[in-house]
Amino acid sequence: xxxxxxxxxxxxxxxxxxxxxxxxxxxxxxxxxxxxxxxxxxxxxxxxxxxxxxxxxxxxxxxxxxxxxxxxxxxxxxxxxxxxxxxxxxxxxxxxxxxxxx
Amino acid sequence: xxxxxxxxxxxxxxxxxxxxxxxxxxxxxxxxxxxxxxxxxxxxxxxxxxxxxxxxxxxxxxxxxxxxxxxxxxxxxxxxxxxxxxxxxxxxxxxxxxxxxxxxxxxxxxxxxxxxxx
Numbered sequence: 381x382x383x384x385x386x387x388x389x390x391x392x393x394x395x396x397x398x399x400x401x402x403x404x405x406x407x408x409x410x411x412x413x414x415x416x417x418x419x420x421x422x423x424x425x426x427x428x429x430x431x432x433x434x435x436x437x438x439x440x441x442x443x444x445x446x447x448x449x450x451x452x453x454x455x456x457x458x459x460x461x462x463x464x465x466x467x468x469x470x471x472x473x474x475x476x477x478x479x480x481x482x
Numbered sequence: 483x484x485x486x487x488x489x490x491x492x493x494x495x496x497x498x499x500x501x502x503x504x505x506x507x508x509x510x511x512x513x514x515x516x517x518x519x520x521x522x523x524x525x526x527x528x529x530x531x532x533x534x535x536x537x538x539x540x541x542x543x544x545x546x547x548x549x550x551x552x553x554x555x556x557x558x559x560x561x562x563x564x565x566x567x568x569x570x571x572x573x574x575x576x577x578x579x580x581x582x583x584x585x586x587x588x589x590x591x592x593x594x595x596x597x598x599x600x
Binding site for chain 2: 381412414416418422423424425426429430435465467469470471473474475476477
């Protein structure tokens, strides 16, 4: 059973910062890796699918990259609305989440 | 615009069966895609539960497979989740979802809190 591990579990940053979150799979998953943003009291929101494809409506400051076992989500310039928890996902496995705080 | 709305009891007793229904609007289950459920226990991360295709084909999280079942009712354009033998660990916000065949969840319901307690 493939596991996905995110790091860091929490991250403090400021508006305008460039931020990178990492997701590592326990074995190669080619490019089947998705990223979600989740804010308290709301449903999760798909940002990136298939490693690097930006979901319709997601801001272009979000980007994804990687292959095999190592993947990253990058936010090029943090905006106030980006402070949330981010999850990577491969099939039925979600990462533990990265809480992005001011 | 696809909309998903969960409904069901907010309180379930331990050892009983949790049952939730998801009403779909803006799309038809029979059109394709996969219809699923995920959950988030209080203070914890997301957990994918399972999904069903309109054909009836199902896929479940191996960790829950023995207690979970998902079914569809295309005549009502809704699908349902059952979790048997629940414990406090099943307390969570439950989301119904629309997935693609590659487990990409593009649409989520607003979520419904189910508490397992006597």
